[in-house]
Amino acid sequence: MATQASRIAGRLMLSPAVVLLFLWMIVPLGMTIYFSFLRFNLLMPGTEEFTGFENYSYFFTDPAFWPALVNTLTLVLGVLVITVVGGVALAVLLDQPMWGQGIVRILVIAPFFVMPSVSALVWKNMLMNPVNGLFAALARALGLQPIDFFASAPLASITAIVAWQWLPFATLILFTAMQSLDREQMEAAEMDGAGPIWRFVHLTLPHLMRAMTVVVLIQTIFLLSVFAEILVTTNGGPGTASTTLTFLVYMQSMLQFDVGLGSAGGIVAVILANIVAIFLMRMIGKNLEA
Amino acid sequence: MAREASKGHKAAVTVLAWGVALLIFFPILWTFLTSFKTEGEAINSHPSFLFFDWTLENYETVNQRSDYLAHFWNSVVISVGSTVLGLIIAVPAAWSMAFVPGKRTKDILMWMLSTKMLPAVGVLVPIYLLARDAGLLDTKTGLVIVLTMVNLPIIVWMLYTYFKEIPGEILEAARMDGATLSSEILYVLTPMAVPGIASTLLLNVILAWNESFWTLNLTAASAAPLTAFIASYSSPEGLFYAKLSAASTMAIAPIMILGWFSQKQLVRGLTFGAVK
Amino acid sequence: MGEIVLSEVRKSFGGVSIIQGIDLVIPEGEFVVFVGPSGCGKSTLLRLIAGLEDTSSGTISIDGKDATRLPPAKRGLAMVFQSYALYPHMSVRKNIAFPLRMAGLPAEEQQRKVEAAAKVLNLTPYLDRKPSQLSGGQRQRVAIGRAIVREPAAFLFDEPLSNLDAALRVSMRQEISELHHTLKTTMVYVTHDQVEAMTMADRIVVLNAGRIEQVGSPLELYRSPANLFVAGFIGSPKMNLVEGAEAARHGAHTLGVRPEHIDIAEDGPWKGMVGLCEHLGSDTFLKVEVEGVGQINVRVGGDVPLRHGSQVSLAPQADKLHRFDAAGKAMA
Numbered sequence: 001m002a003t004q005a006s007r008i009a010g011r012l013m014l015s016p017a018v019v020l021l022f023l024w025m026i027v028p029l030g031m032t033i034y035f036s037f038l039r040f041n042l043l044m045p046g047t048e049e050f051t052g053f054e055n056y057s058y059f060f061t062d063p064a065f066w067p068a069l070v071n072t073l074t075l076v077l078g079v080l081v082i083t084v085v086g087g088v089a090l091a092v093l094l095d096q097p098m099w100g101q102g103i104v105r106i107l108v109i110a111p112f113f114v115m116p117s118v119s120a121l122v123w124k125n126m127l128m129n130p131v132n133g134l135f136a137a138l139a140r141a142l143g144l145q146p147i148d149f150f151a152s153a154p155l156a157s158i159t160a161i162v163a164w165q166w167l168p169f170a171t172l173i174l175f176t177a178m179q180s181l182d183r184e185q186m187e188a189a190e191m192d193g194a195g196p197i198w199r200f201v202h203l204t205l206p207h208l209m210r211a212m213t214v215v216v217l218i219q220t221i222f223l224l225s226v227f228a229e230i231l232v233t234t235n236g237g238p239g240t241a242s243t244t245l246t247f248l249v250y251m252q253s254m255l256q257f258d259v260g261l262g263s264a265g266g267i268v269a270v271i272l273a274n275i276v277a278i279f280l281m282r283m284i285g286k287n288l289e290a
Numbered sequence: 291m292a293r294e295a296s297k298g299h300k301a302a303v304t305v306l307a308w309g310v311a312l313l314i315f316f317p318i319l320w321t322f323l324t325s326f327k328t329e330g331e332a333i334n335s336h337p338s339f340l341f342f343d344w345t346l347e348n349y350e351t352v353n354q355r356s357d358y359l360a361h362f363w364n365s366v367v368i369s370v371g372s373t374v375l376g377l378i379i380a381v382p383a384a385w386s387m388a389f390v391p392g393k394r395t396k397d398i399l400m401w402m403l404s405t406k407m408l409p410a411v412g413v414l415v416p417i418y419l420l421a422r423d424a425g426l427l428d429t430k431t432g433l434v435i436v437l438t439m440v441n442l443p444i445i446v447w448m449l450y451t452y453f454k455e456i457p458g459e460i461l462e463a464a465r466m467d468g469a470t471l472s473s474e475i476l477y478v479l480t481p482m483a484v485p486g487i488a489s490t491l492l493l494n495v496i497l498a499w500n501e502s503f504w505t506l507n508l509t510a511a512s513a514a515p516l517t518a519f520i521a522s523y524s525s526p527e528g529l530f531y532a533k534l535s536a537a538s539t540m541a542i543a544p545i546m547i548l549g550w551f552s553q554k555q556l557v558r559g560l561t562f563g564a565v566k
Numbered sequence: 567m568g569e570i571v572l573s574e575v576r577k578s579f580g581g582v583s584i585i586q587g588i589d590l591v592i593p594e595g596e597f598v599v600f601v602g603p604s605g606c607g608k609s610t611l612l613r614l615i616a617g618l619e620d621t622s623s624g625t626i627s628i629d630g631k632d633a634t635r636l637p638p639a640k641r642g643l644a645m646v647f648q649s650y651a652l653y654p655h656m657s658v659r660k661n662i663a664f665p666l667r668m669a670g671l672p673a674e675e676q677q678r679k680v681e682a683a684a685k686v687l688n689l690t691p692y693l694d695r696k697p698s699q700l701s702g703g704q705r706q707r708v709a710i711g712r713a714i715v716r717e718p719a720a721f722l723f724d725e726p727l728s729n730l731d732a733a734l735r736v737s738m739r740q741e742i743s744e745l746h747h748t749l750k751t752t753m754v755y756v757t758h759d760q761v762e763a764m765t766m767a768d769r770i771v772v773l774n775a776g777r778i779e780q781v782g783s784p785l786e787l788y789r790s791p792a793n794l795f796v797a798g799f800i801g802s803p804k805m806n807l808v809e810g811a812e813a814a815r816h817g818a819h820t821l822g823v824r825p826e827h828i829d830i831a832e833d834g835p836w837k838g839m840v841g842l843c844e845h846l847g848s849d850t851f852l853k854v855e856v857e858g859v860g861q862i863n864v865r866v867g868g869d870v871p872l873r874h875g876s877q878v879s880l881a882p883q884a885d886k887l888h889r890f891d892a893a894g895k896a897m898a
Contacts, residue, residue: 106550469639
């Protein structure tokens with residue numbers, strides 16, 4: 001509902017953002033696709049040549065590929081499960097009447113604002129270090145053998161760090177969603193004799209569905225690109241135990257300077273992300289239309 | 291109608307919630323405390339919680355030796371710069387989508403969101419090469435440009451959800467009152483949208499401040515913001531817990547304070563207005 | 567100044583026709599009310615005149631000049647919106663001054679005009695408040711003040727009273743009428759409330775489904791509605807419409823008689839039982855189930871001794887009957 005003139009103005013004002021974003025998306029993506037078909041190493045300039053799908057076959061047969069794919073999915077799913085389950089639990093807890101709720105909320109949210117490199121370093125050195133870390137000190141105090149977390153369970157340790165960073169986000173969003181829960185509906189159910197568990201399963205959880213969808217979507221976007229946490233803690237190791245697709249591509253292009261191979265990996269990552277995105281957009285489309 | 295919960299229940303909830311909250315907050319608290327310890331105390335195998343000799347020497351050392359202020363300044367320039375640039379591009383776009391929606395507005399918004407789903411690693415090589423060839427590697431300008439584009443979809447979405455709440459009749463009233471398009475935006479829309487623009491700004495400064503893929507891959511030394519500066523502590527020679535703690539505390543403190551102020555807007559912004 | 571002429575004005579949104587060919591002349595100084603049910607196109611028609619929507623075809627001229635393609639700012643009209651559409655970040659003074667500021671008037675002149683308008687509208691004590699600190703009625707007056715200062719060729723009102731409570735609505739209605747008498751400027755007023763239309767208008771335009779059903783003074787519409795739609799829309803409580811044998815007896819397809827034109831009479835032709843009976847003191851509203859006719863609403867004096875279940879005989883006043891043909895048109 002508007003006039004021709006304002007529609008034209010609208011289009012003019014929309015176009016810079018659209019054009020810039022489009023270029024930002026299409027130019028590098030096109031270059032990546034192009035590079036992925038070249039033999040192209042930054043250490044050997046001038047030797048670029050077209051090789052067809054060679055890079056892709058190298059990438060898929062790279063012994064690190066399958067572990068990286070599995071690690072990526074494990075990391076993303078692990079963090080999602082921990083944060084959604086933990087987030088719902090915390091949201092329900094924080095929703096109860098208590099003293100000092102404001103401060104509790106501030107404390108719970110805090111890890112979200114910690115930059116990834118800081119949280120990774122703090123966890124790696126001050127908490128999880130097998131000699132000087134606090135966990136080691138605790139273990140010794142209890143008479144246990146300190147665990148070398150990053151050597152024995154590198155991916156699980158990284159998952160724990162990333163989950164710690166994102167738990168506040170899930171909690172905050174689910175807690176906000178809890179506020180709009182229909183209290184009268186709850187009381188009506190209570191009058192009808194429904195117990196707390198029935199109310200949680202049949203009223204609270206469905207009410208939180210939309211917020212949970214949003215949490216899953218947003219977190220997946222960010223989790224597929226987890227990088228600094230790995231770089232700072234394990235560098236992908238030991239071996240390929242904590243190498244994700246993102247990290248594998250980084251190693252190939254930035255450390256081995258193999259642009260062709262890295263690009264092929266990048267395209268694989270894009271395709272993988274798109275598969276996830278299609279599922280998510282569908283889910284979101286359904287859940288957000290209302 | 292909330293009932294008065296029993297005192298006992300409330301006390302139990304309070305204890306449990308505080309316990310969980312302190313547990314979650316503990317790594318940050320521990321970092322903060324360690325930053326005031328001596329290096330020896332920091333790696334003491336019987337760590338002490340509060341009863342140690344408090345010292346500020348770590349903060350002094352970090353500032354003197356590693357040029358902390360320069361990196362801090364880089365972080366400020368990059369996060370604020372990219373956010374402001376993003377706002378300049380996004381305000382007109384969000385205006386257009388909120389007040390002159392067309393048939394494809396929904397599609398454009400969804401498409402913008404989908405560009406966020408493109409994994410950064412998929413375009414790492416070309417961006418790196420383009421930045422290198424343009425002489426923008428390890429420069430603040432280069433990072434401002436990259437982070438502007440990375441966060442532009444979020445900025446547009448956030449502004450869009452805020453603008454949507456401004457009644458169109460007010461803009462029409464301005465038009466009836468003889469305002470041109472530019473005065474309509476300048477005198478009527480912008481002042482009304484200030485709270486929304488402010489929280490968009492805040493959230494994006496936070497996101498850009500903590501962004502750790504591009505800042506790590508596109509900088510070496512001179513333009514490195516705090517994310518990259520802190521990451522350099524992971525190399526063995528940097529393993530001084532107390533100094534690491536001091537540097538970390540300084541890196542996260544400003545954004546944590548901003549973040550606590552923007553809790554409410556954070557939810558709206560990060561969920562694209564889907565959860566309020 | 568202030569004559570508005572619409573000829574063959576049409577508007578469609580994406581193939582759906584909202585306004586289907588409107589011809590209308592609004593003479594200078596007249597108070598015209600567009601009335602109709604929701605979705606009839608009355609607000610769209612007003613927005614076409616304002617220039618907030620493009621006209622699909624036809625012409626709109628203001629003061630003899632073709633304004634069909636002019637942007638709203640250039641049409642010299644002022645509009646008062648349903649939500650008042652005050653600028654929340656500006657004081658009352660700045661709100662009223664905004665059109666003057668946009669017109670580039672010098673500051674002293676802005677000041678003078680704002681204060682004059684504030685005086686007329688009793689807003690002087692509130693000039694430095696923000697809209698959020700005002701009551702609904704005061705906000706409404708600020709919106710009117712903002713319209714007045716421009717000295718427009720015509721005022722457009724889009725359901726301006728619908729957000730006010732009943733008592734305030736009555737007093738604002740009177741204020742707007744008085745304003746019209748003082749300013750003598752053309753006013754076009756949109757409402758769905760036929761009481762507002764009846765009490766304020768010089769002329770009423772009844773709209774339905776994008777077409778004009780009838781144009782006339784309030785009493786013309788009341789006395790001789792051109793068709794069933796207008797008959798049913800104008801007047802409160804609604805006109806009784808009777809079909810079938812009783813209508814055929816009067817040579818019509820549908821027979822219309824207003825509740826206030828039915829008397830209680832011993833020898834009345836319509837006999838029935840009182841259903842609902844509302845005693846308002848000044849009036850009594852009855853719903854009577856009349857044998858062979860159907861349910862009839864009756865409005866009689868305040869002190870009739872009737873109640874639920876009473877038997878009653880009714881006599882419609884013969885000279886106040888409205889007869890309509892099968893197409894719904896009034897018969898001579």
